[in-house]
Amino acid sequence: MEKINLLIVDDEEEYIDLMSEILEKEGYTIFTAHSGPEALEFLKTTEVDIILLDILMPTMLGYSVCEKIRKNYNTRPIQIILVSGLVDDMYLEKALEVGGDDFIHKPIVPLELQRRTKAAVIRLRSQLKLFTERESLKETVAKKDDQHQHLKKEFETIKKINIELSTSNKNLKIKVRYDMLSGLLNRMSLFNTIDIEIERAIRSGAPLTGIMLDIDHFKRVNDNFGHQVGDIVIQRIGEMLNNSLRKYDYAGRYGGEEFFMLLTNATLQQGYIIGERFRYSLEEHPINCTNKSIRVTISMGIAQYRLGESRDAWIGRADKALYKAKKMGRNRIVLE
Numbered sequence: 001m002e003k004i005n006l007l008i009v010d011d012e013e014e015y016i017d018l019m020s021e022i023l024e025k026e027g028y029t030i031f032t033a034h035s036g037p038e039a040l041e042f043l044k045t046t047e048v049d050i051i052l053l054d055i056l057m058p059t060m061l062g063y064s065v066c067e068k069i070r071k072n073y074n075t076r077p078i079q080i081i082l083v084s085g086l087v088d089d090m091y092l093e094k095a096l097e098v099g100g101d102d103f104i105h106k107p108i109v110p111l112e113l114q115r116r117t118k119a120a121v122i123r124l125r126s127q128l129k130l131f132t133e134r135e136s137l138k139e140t141v142a143k144k145d146d147q148h149q150h151l152k153k154e155f156e157t158i159k160k161i162n163i164e165l166s167t168s169n170k171n172l173k174i175k176v177r178y179d180m181l182s183g184l185l186n187r188m189s190l191f192n193t194i195d196i197e198i199e200r201a202i203r204s205g206a207p208l209t210g211i212m213l214d215i216d217h218f219k220r221v222n223d224n225f226g227h228q229v230g231d232i233v234i235q236r237i238g239e240m241l242n243n244s245l246r247k248y249d250y251a252g253r254y255g256g257e258e259f260f261m262l263l264t265n266a267t268l269q270q271g272y273i274i275g276e277r278f279r280y281s282l283e284e285h286p287i288n289c290t291n292k293s294i295r296v297t298i299s300m301g302i303a304q305y306r307l308g309e310s311r312d313a314w315i316g317r318a319d320k321a322l323y324k325a326k327k328m329g330r331n332r333i334v335l336e
C-alpha cells in the first residue's frame, strides 16, 4: 500500500495540531476536520484509510459519526480509532458497539498514538486483502451458475473468509483491553479490574494484595541493545508474568517498564512468596533475544489493601515500597 490517507476529526485545534505533528513524521497524508458533519462531507470526495475520531464534539458526537461512516462506506475497510478523555469501560464498549476499531486516550501519548495508528495500518492491509478475495470470489460465483460442484467449494471458501473476518474483529476487542507489547491488561483495564476487586474484597472481607514491579536498569537494556531488544524483554516478562499467575490473579502494564500484579485472596505474606518466586525465576532464566541472552532483574514493592483506602493510595504504598527496593540495591522485593 502506498500512501495512507489519515483524517483527524476533533473540535479542539490543539489536539488536531498535536496529532498532525506526531503523525506527519510517520509519512501519512493528513487531513483534518473540526466536526462530525465536516468529516462526513469530506468523506464524500476523498477516500480515507484511517480516521482518528474525537468522541466529545459539540455538533455531533463521535459515536454517531462513526455509525454513519460504517453505514455509508461498508464496502471498503476504513479503520476508525476513537479518541477521548473518557476512561470508563462503558465508553469503550460503546466505541466498539458503534463500529470503532480501537480507542486512544487523551491526553495523547505520542508513542501510543504512533503504535496504535501503525496497528491500524496492519489491520487495514489484512482486511483489504480479505475484501479483495471475497469480492473476486463473489464475481466468480456469479459467473459459474451451472458448475454446482465448483460453486459449493467456493461458497465454503467465502464462509471461511467471513469467519476469518469476524475472528479478526474479535481480536480487535482483545487488543483494546490488553497492552499490545506485553499481552497484559493495559493501564485502563488494570485500573478497572483493581476497582472491581477492591469492591469484591470490601464485600467478602478477603485479603487483597498488590505488587508493583519495575525492570532494573531498563534504560541500559535500551541503550546497549536497542529498543527492539527492549521490546522483546517487555514481551517476555509479560509472558512470564502471565504464566506465573494463579487463575484468579491479574497482571497489567502500569507504565513503560512498570507492571502491577493484582493478587486476589492473598495476604501480604502469600503475595510475598508469589513475588519472590517470580523474581527468582527471572534471575535464574536469562531472556533470549534473537542472538543473545540478557539477564534482567526486577525490583518489587508489595502492599496489602487496607479497607477504606482509595485505589491510588494503595498503589502509592506499593510504589513507595518499590522505591525502597531500588534504593536498597534492586533485584529484591520489599514489604510496605
Ligand SMILES: [Mg+2]
Residues within 6 Å of the ligand: 010, 011, 012, 054, 055, 056, 057
Ligand atoms: Mg472534543
